[in-house]
Amino acid sequence: MRIVVCVKQVPATTDAKIDPETKRIVREGTKAVLNPFDLYAVEEALRIRERCGGEVVALSMGPENAKNVLVEALSMGADRAVLLSGRGFAGSDTWATSYALAKAIERLGGADLIICGKQAVDGDTAQVGPGIAAKLDIMQAANVSSVDDICPDSITVSRMNETGYDVLKLRFPALITVLKDINVPRIPTLRNARKARAAEIAIWSPEDIGAEPDKIGLNASPTRVVKTEPPAVRAGASVRICAAPSEAAKALTEELFRRGLIRADVREESV
Amino acid sequence: MTPINDRIRPAGFHVELIPPKQDSQKLEDDLGLFASKFERVMESGFTASITDNAMGLLAFQGHECIEELGLRARPDQVLIHLNTFHTKEDLDGILSACEKLGIRSILAISGDGSPRLPKLRPSDVEAKDTASVTSVELTRYIRQHYPAFTVGVAFNPYEPEAHEFEKLKRKLDAGASFVITQPIIDRNAVTDRLLSEYPGLPVFIEAWMSKKLFLLSDVVGYPIPEDAAFDPVATLGQLREYYPSCGMYLSLLGFKTQYTVIEEMAAGAARRAT
Numbered sequence: 001m002r003i004v005v006c007v008k009q010v011p012a013t014t015d016a017k018i019d020p021e022t023k024r025i026v027r028e029g030t031k032a033v034l035n036p037f038d039l040y041a042v043e044e045a046l047r048i049r050e051r052c053g054g055e056v057v058a059l060s061m062g063p064e065n066a067k068n069v070l071v072e073a074l075s076m077g078a079d080r081a082v083l084l085s086g087r088g089f090a091g092s093d094t095w096a097t098s099y100a101l102a103k104a105i106e107r108l109g110g111a112d113l114i115i116c117g118k119q120a121v122d123g124d125t126a127q128v129g130p131g132i133a134a135k136l137d138i139m140q141a142a143n144v145s146s147v148d149d150i151c152p153d154s155i156t157v158s159r160m161n162e163t164g165y166d167v168l169k170l171r172f173p174a175l176i177t178v179l180k181d182i183n184v185p186r187i188p189t190l191r192n193a194r195k196a197r198a199a200e201i202a203i204w205s206p207e208d209i210g211a212e213p214d215k216i217g218l219n220a221s222p223t224r225v226v227k228t229e230p231p232a233v234r235a236g237a238s239v240r241i242c243a244a245p246s247e248a249a250k251a252l253t254e255e256l257f258r259r260g261l262i263r264a265d266v267r268e269e270s271v
Numbered sequence: 272m273t274p275i276n277d278r279i280r281p282a283g284f285h286v287e288l289i290p291p292k293q294d295s296q297k298l299e300d301d302l303g304l305f306a307s308k309f310e311r312v313m314e315s316g317f318t319a320s321i322t323d324n325a326m327g328l329l330a331f332q333g334h335e336c337i338e339e340l341g342l343r344a345r346p347d348q349v350l351i352h353l354n355t356f357h358t359k360e361d362l363d364g365i366l367s368a369c370e371k372l373g374i375r376s377i378l379a380i381s382g383d384g385s386p387r388l389p390k391l392r393p394s395d396v397e398a399k400d401t402a403s404v405t406s407v408e409l410t411r412y413i414r415q416h417y418p419a420f421t422v423g424v425a426f427n428p429y430e431p432e433a434h435e436f437e438k439l440k441r442k443l444d445a446g447a448s449f450v451i452t453q454p455i456i457d458r459n460a461v462t463d464r465l466l467s468e469y470p471g472l473p474v475f476i477e478a479w480m481s482k483k484l485f486l487l488s489d490v491v492g493y494p495i496p497e498d499a500a501f502d503p504v505a506t507l508g509q510l511r512e513y514y515p516s517c518g519m520y521l522s523l524l525g526f527k528t529q530y531t532v533i534e535e536m537a538a539g540a541a542r543r544a545t
Binding site for chain 1: 293298329331332335339361389401403404405
């Protein structure tokens with residue numbers, strides 16, 4: 001069984017800045033990390049391989065330094081990695097990126113299962129996963145929260161919707177995008193991390209994957225970013241808690257929890 | 272096994288070692304540096320105190336650095352920190368690996384989390400009547416399932432005193448048998464109370480070995496000016512005089528400039544003792 005897991009290098013969210021002229025994220029000089037949602041995709045791919053055998057191939061597209069996120073996928077346990085890199089890919093939007101990744105998967109000889117994170121935290125579009133499935137004309141399920149069963153020719157998953165879950169059976173080849181609920185991503189071991197850093201990562205150009213030049217890159221991307229701006233700063237407000245110290249502390253803890261500023265376990269510990 | 276009380280001696284230094292970070296861009300260099308520091312600590316007869324994802328920053332585990340680099344861990348000279356940000360599988364994996372390496376001491380701490388680090392659930396450590404796992408539950412679990420380990424815990428003299436002493440009691444009731452304080456830079460009344468209330472309890476005083484004293488602002492709870500003058504080695508000397516029955520835990524120790532001085536300090540103490 002071949003499982004391809006698509007991963008993306010994104011700016012560490014707290015560092016992200018937007019170029020006011022191009023409306024694009026400034027990536028130069030910004031710390032880059034593996035898209036957090038993709039960690040869950042890699043983990044699920046590894047779990048399925050551990051159950052069913054086969055190989056996990058990590059696939060990404062980006063500048064050469066995007067190799068770092070592939071090293072992370074290899075450190076977690078992926079068998080090999082491929083990076084699509086080259087001028088021709090530059091400026092690709094989700095449509096062109098889906099095309100390029102689909103072509104790369106064809107070049108790999110296809111995949112039984114393709115797994116992507118729910119979305120990338122920089123663009124937040126959630127379009128590339130479904131886009132790949134559309135280009136390859138295979139079954140897909142987005143927002144998968146659990147893999148319920150897996151057979152030699154199909155996978156059964158729970159897909160989150162607005163009111164609950166759909167249980168879907170997908171014939172291979174298929175693509176799923178996964179939510180954070182699906183697993184707890186493993187922390188790479190030192191042994192795997194050393195192996196991963198020594199591993200050779202294949203770099204494929206547009207020519208290597210047989211991509212048509214008019215279907216990749218900026219000119220082939222129908223998306224136009226018209227305007228990007230940071231969200232308006234919300235006006236601050238003071239909350240006054242008048243109570244005995246222990247009661248005030250309790251009320252403050254509750255207020256912080258209500259606003260999502262502390263976790264439940266911190267609240268419990270504080271109370 | 273050497274009784275824990277015999278291991279705490281005036282010249283006994285714990286040297287904090289931080290394993291390489293997971294995102295290191297020069298991992299082999301960092302591992303080499305870790306190995307050389309570790310070996311030096313072993314040769315000096317000090318204890319290598321190896322952190323666990325300190326400050327929530329993802330790093331490799333101490334035991335895997337020892338295993339992978341083929342380092343010789345002298346049983347009484349290694350202390351592995353273990354916090355509550357692990358899966359149960361990883362927790363048991365770390366403890367089993369430490370047992371196999373002959374390591375005998377664990378420092379159980381609540382620790383610092385991060386979005387990448389999973390938090391132990393109460394059921395993972397068989398804790399009841401609690402919504403979250405702290406060093407208390409972790410200590411109890413280790414003592415119940417891995418009784419060969421001596422477990423130490425942290426003591427923070429900057430926390431509200433009554434609360435901290437109550438917490439310490441719970442940690443000791445859970446099976447902790449030694450204590451490491453947060454960094455102190457002078458005689459400290461709360462630490463004095465700790466020593467007088469628990470005269471038989473081995474205590475390590477954390478000595479801040481960086482000249483950047485202002486980095487302690489968050490720990491002590493008040494701002495320390497960036498230009499505050501601070502002599503770490505002189506302060507360490509004073510702390511040893513104030514607390515002669517305690518071991519010293521050295522954080523951020525400079526191996527190039529400070530280590531030889533510390534070795535001489537230990538040798539001097541050993542000579543005086545004989």
